[in-house]
Amino acid sequence: MNQLELPSGWKLVRMLGRSPMSEVFLVEDPDGESRALKLLRPSVASDPRILERWRREAQLLAEISHPNLVRSHGTMKVANRPGLLLDYIEGPTLRDRLRVGKLEWEQVARIGVQVARALEKLHRHGAIHRDVKPHNIILHPRRGAVLADLGLVRREDDPELTRQGAALGSPAYMSPEQAFNPSETGPEADVFSLAATLHHALSGKPPFLGKGIGEVIHRVLHEDPEPLPEGVPELLVQVLGVGMAKDPEARYQRAFDFRQDLGRILTGGSPRLLTRQRRRRRMRLIGAVVGILVLVPGVVLLSRALQSGWPPADSSVESISANSNQVSSTDSVVTMNAEAAAGVPEFTKWLVPFEARVNADLGTGELSSAMAVVEELGMVALPPLVAEAFELQRRSAHTRLLELVTSRFEQLSRRAEELMASERQRYLLGIEQGGEQRNLAQWAIDVQRLWVARGIDQQVHDFYRPQGPLEKLRDSSRELSVLRAEAWSARAALAIPAKREQVAKCLRRTDLDGALAIWSRIEPQLFEFSSAARSEGLRLQLLQHLDGDLVSKASVSELEGMVAAEADLGDWHLAQLMWYQGSKSAAAGLMESLIADDVAGDMMAAMWASEWAQYKTSAIVPMPDQLVPVTTLPAVVVDPEPLSEAETLALSWSRQVPEAEVKIVNQMVQVSWSAPQLGGSRSWEKSLGWERRYWEVAAWGMEWALPVDVEPPRLVEVMGEISFSKASRHAVPRMVIGKLERVGVGIRSGARQSLLWQDGVLSLDGLEMGRLPAQNETRLQLEAHSISDFVPTRIWLQVRPR
Incomplete structure (x- = not known):
């Protein structure tokens, strides 16, 4: 991407996405306007058939303008x-949006109406989209649903171009006729795909599911879609049923009819369910009525004609002769085509290079290259004389090679x-037995090395399968990290x-030597999960360094x-030496005075002060510059009534954060803390520590109320794992939790809002947004950072005994 050279004045921002045929980049024109630049890949940019299709896509975009279609701004x-x-x-x-969850039926129907309008515009221009699916529908805050990606559009005036297509579209949303013969599709195919897309939006999953492409296509051709959830109006179920009918004759003929019925349901009316069959029956009924109206006059005229000697005696011979000439003409056409087909080169010879390249790539494990060859086979032009005779064979070969690569x-x-699952079990067993020394990063690297050793290229898997092995490896690493932390923390x-x-x-x-000998025998992993162990280690290192x-x-x-x-020693070290x-x-007195100073977490001043409390006397303990030998202190030690663990922690926190409640x-x-105590208008943070063996985080929360006349901040980050963003005034708000993205939720003007984490579940305004693991630490950093003014009204933290 860095080598992409744009014309003068244009600026490359970033890549937006890619497909086997093209790449899409975000660019800025000389006036600073953002544009999406869709470029053909170099590997196909010289194919004349693909270039012609590209030219026609550009021409179609230039001709058609509609608020529910992506607009063109020319070529480059x-x-x-x-x-x-x-x-x-x-x-x-x-x-x-569907990754967040399914939609309400009213919202789905409105999206259907908007996309159907876009399809009407295409169909009126003689174009078929052929790839309507959730991926190609963009939800714009003002324009509504916008239909994108016209790369597979077929027009009525490009029959040669359409014959080269094979397996075009997305199987889970593809009409049966498109799955069977992609080059022979009409407006009904787009209606089916839109109905399947709306079905997905209502149920939260595609209408046809399967383990592979072949199984999905089989279900598209022969099985009913997945059932819709309860609560969807029966009339809407009927409309989608007609829209997804297997037989195009039993389906809506036009996007207009489909849109009209969706609109009727939204306004409380009843759908008409006007399919091609029903339209034909209605026309027959109209024809029958018209026939009855003209029948009586016709009988009168026929009677008069017979009486006058009609028809002539030789008329039947002339009629037969005319029909005979017509049949002969048809026979000559068939003969001509047969002669042309007899002279064409064998299709298998033309196919051999494609098969050889696919087999070679499969032999070396280059699945991405093999898939690119299969895509090329589906798009490249056939030789002129072969095109008519062998198009069916080409589609069959494409399907066969696609299934081979997919398999x-x-x-x-x-x-x-399977290899990852086996390694996971070995790692878990090692954790249980205490012999596993690797961290999770090293474990993941070892798994990937094992894949490579077994001839598995994991990058290819992830490229063609979003939920492929690499993604599952990351999920396993996160899960094992939690299990590892729990096991070692318990140990x-x-x-x-x-x-x-x-x-x-x-x-x-x-x-000191005896203490060091005991400490040297502790398993190194225990230090990672025990701040008390790290603090004890600091004390022993200090004594060893200064000579006990x-x-x-x-x-x-x-x-x-x-x-x-x-230079690097202070009062904590002096207290340990004393x-x-x-x-x-x-x-003990000196260590207790350090609690409010919030010294480094691993020094654990609160822990040491609590453990040394038994040594304190009723006398006032002098500060370091007033200290005297211990022999001058009173001999009588007053043993005060011990505090509970909760009281001890509360006392410690009161000294650490005196401004808080x-x-x-x-x-x-x-x-x-309340707003005046947080300070700052764009950034704040509070840090609190505790002894992990006694306490764990139960909940934390943040509350705010943005005035109605104040725009939400463009970006607010909370706790390092959560972010709220709104790229512009009219942009859709987003909330990100770790790697999970929630679209359409965020900070709103004129509303009191609250963010709550409790027992691993994160909620916004009482609605569960996702899971966020607890921080298994001895200190929690409560923090938020905003690029504009944003101050919560309250933040709080609650810990409970383990």
């Missing part, structure tokens, strides 16, 4: 590649997924407290000098 040639300049329509496709792809996909919760107690006993005897023997014999003032001499030296009460509710600790 880039590096000898023909291109079309089209509307860049900012909005989701119907397919994107190989599905076979390799199954092999890849750390059992092992680390016992090890820390052993270390503490050694250190109370000033036996010197520390145990030093005075407090000498300890202060040791800390001052090291505890080891014996000034435990002073160390902290309270205990049903043994859960909750902290909340």
Whole structure:
């Protein structure tokens, strides 16, 4: 894409998508207007038949203008590649919207009316779309449903071009006649595809499902579509049933008739269900009535004619002679065609290079290349004398090779997924037994290496199958990451407290070597999932670095000098040295004073202060510059009434964030901030920590109320995993949760809104948006960043005992 050289003044923004025949880029013209540039791929840009089809698509777009059709802005040639300049329509496709969930029937009917209008316009110009599906319908906030991608359009005046097509369209939405013979389709085929698209929008899934293309086409030809859900009006079910009738004669003949019935349902009327059969019966009825009206006068005239001697005696001979001449003419045409067919080259000779290229690519595992050859076979021109005689054979060969490549792809996909499932089980077993040392990134790399070793090119799979092995590998990695974290966290919760107690006993005897020996035997993975272990490690590293023997014999003032001499040491380290030296009460007081300073998470000041609370005296503990040897402290130690874990955490948070409200509710600790306490108008963040072995996040939330006269921000990011975006004033809002995108939901003006995370489920205004795993950490960063002014009215966090 970086090598695409546009004319002067034009700017390349990014690639929007690609297909076997073309690539689409977002560009800006010299006036700064956004356009979609659709370029033929270099591999097909020299094929005269494809170039002619491309020219006709450009001509059709130039001739037709309709608000529910993508508009053309001319043509452009880039590096000898023909291109079309089209509307860049900012909005989701119907397919994107259906990923969020199915639509209400009124919305579906309105989309059907709008797309049917676009089809009426095409049909009046003698054009058939042949690829109506959710992917090709864009939902624009003002223009409504816009029909895009006229690349497969057939016109009545290009019969030669239409004969070259094979397997054109998308099987799940394709009419039976198009699946059987793609070159012989009429307006009824577009009606079927639109009805199938609306069926998908109502049910949330395509009307015909199958494990492969062959099974889907079989169901299109021979089976009924998937049933619609309850709640869809019966009249709408009838209309879609007529629109998806297998027999074109029993289907709506025109998009106009289909649109009229959808409109009648929206306005509370009854559909007419006017099919070709019903129209023909109506015309016969009209003809019969007219015949009756003229019958009586006709009988009178016939009687008078017979009386006058009509017909002449030789009229029958002349009639037979005329018919005989007509039959002879037809026989001569048949003979001429047979003679022409006898001299054409054999079709198999023409097909051999295609078959050889497909077989060679399959032999080397280049499935993408093989699929490109099959697509080329469906589009390339036949030799002139072969075109008429062997078009059926070409379609049959195309279908056969397509099934061959698809079958190989599905076979390799199954092999890849089986290998991945086996490796997944091995990894899970290793986690359970504690012997698995690899992280998830290394596991995923090992799986891909295994695929390559077995001759499986995973990139090809992902290119032709969005839910292919690579996507499933990413899903498995995320799942295993959670399971791994849970297993190691549980193991750390059992092992680390016992090890820390052993270390503490050694250190109370000033036996640093013994403590280090115990600590060196801990599994390295436990440190990843235990902040207490990491904090203990920091203490041991400090004592080892400064020489434990010197520390145990030093005075407090000498300890202060040791800390001052090291640039990266501070009061936390001084407190640890004092505890080891014996000034435990002073160390406890100093550590407690650090809680409000929010020192680095792994230092766990709150944990140490809680553990050392037993050493505190009733006397005021001097600050570091006033510390005295422990022998001068009172000998009597007052043992205060111990605080509960919830009270201890609430006290710690009150000191960390004095501007917030902290309270205990049903043994859960909750902290909340209101707007004046958040500060800033575009960015805010709050960080809180806790001991993971005692607490876990139960819920967090954010509330806001954007004034009715204030536009929603173009972008707001929350917690690093959630974003709200609205590209322009009239753009469709979007909400992204991790990799999940929700279209049509977001921040609204003039409404009180709330975002809630609870037990892994994220909701917006009381509606579930998706799942977001809990952060299995000892600290949560509550944060939001906006590119324009946006301040929540309240944010809050709640943790509960484990």
